[in-house]
Amino acid sequence: MPKLQRYVQKIRRYKNKLKRLISRIGISYSEEFELIDEIPVKLLFPCHLGILFYGASIDTLFEKIKVHLNQTFDSFFFDIRNLGEFNFTNELFSKGVKKEYKDMKKSSDVIKMHPTNKFYQILINKRNEENLGMILSLTDLPIYSSSDDNILFLFGETHLKHRCSVVSTLKLKEYFPERRRINDQFEERVFKEIIHEVGHMIIGSDHCQESGCVMRFSNDVHNIDNKSLDLCEKCKTKLLKIRNNHNF
Numbered sequence: 001m002p003k004l005q006r007y008v009q010k011i012r013r014y015k016n017k018l019k020r021l022i023s024r025i026g027i028s029y030s031e032e033f034e035l036i037d038e039i040p041v042k043l044l045f046p047c048h049l050g051i052l053f054y055g056a057s058i059d060t061l062f063e064k065i066k067v068h069l070n071q072t073f074d075s076f077f078f079d080i081r082n083l084g085e086f087n088f089t090n091e092l093f094s095k096g097v098k099k100e101y102k103d104m105k106k107s108s109d110v111i112k113m114h115p116t117n118k119f120y121q122i123l124i125n126k127r128n129e130e131n132l133g134m135i136l137s138l139t140d141l142p143i144y145s146s147s148d149d150n151i152l153f154l155f156g157e158t159h160l161k162h163r164c165s166v167v168s169t170l171k172l173k174e175y176f177p178e179r180r181r182i183n184d185q186f187e188e189r190v191f192k193e194i195i196h197e198v199g200h201m202i203i204g205s206d207h208c209q210e211s212g213c214v215m216r217f218s219n220d221v222h223n224i225d226n227k228s229l230d231l232c233e234k235c236k237t238k239l240l241k242i243r244n245n246h247n248f
């Protein structure tokens with residue numbers, strides 16, 4: 001009899017575990033997909049970086065983005081390429097889409113969010129096709145994290161293993177008139193978030209605790225506005241170490 005009870009308990013624990021797993025996965029799991037990357041990535045520096053755009057004329061920012069990335073990560077890239085705009089097929093566009101209340105339930109407006117994996121797969125394919133070391137996408141679509149779908153309205157995310165990042169401009173558009181001209185404010189946030197994600201691809205997943213460092217984690221646009229475009233001394237030392245390890 002005790003044996004049977006233990007067995008029942010075991011089943012119960014398993015059931016609860018499964019329940020937790022299902023609630024964490026959320027509604028879009030069945031539509032999502034595993035990332036496929038044929039070529040094992042062994043990244044050597046310097047490398048080629050490509051930037052792919054999706055959305056309303058944000059590709060006009062490319063030249064400025066390039067200047068900022070070269071300033072922060074000088075000599076880490078042979079070149080930074082504008083890969084232009086890409087398009088989703090209709091089928092892919094609706095894949096994994098999750099509806100969420102805009103402004104976190106403060107209004108009844110619903111917004112359609114896209115999983116980061118969808119971007120990663122397009123980026124992986126393009127990265128392999130173009131022989132790039134790493135690749136980033138800038139989009140105006142709202143994104144949520146495929147690894148944790150409780151994380152909504154991401155500014156950006158990086159998949160370290162696959163060397164790709166996605167940055168969404170949607171939440172970077174909040175405007176505070178008392179501070180800056182609207183365009184300057186928006187563009188500066190875009191540059192910071194792109195530098196931040198490229199920083200992850202080079203330095204790794206850790207966030208920096210230094211106030212003002214671009215590698216500090218940002219919860220909202222105020223956090224972004226309060227940090228600089230630069231790496232702090234500690235993060236610069238990390239770059240130097242990587243540079244020394246790769247002999248360049």
Ligand SMILES: [Zn+2]
Binds near residue numbers: 196200207217
């Ligand atoms: Zn980060």
Ligand SMILES: [Zn+2]
Binds near residue numbers: 231232
């Ligand atoms: Zn730092």
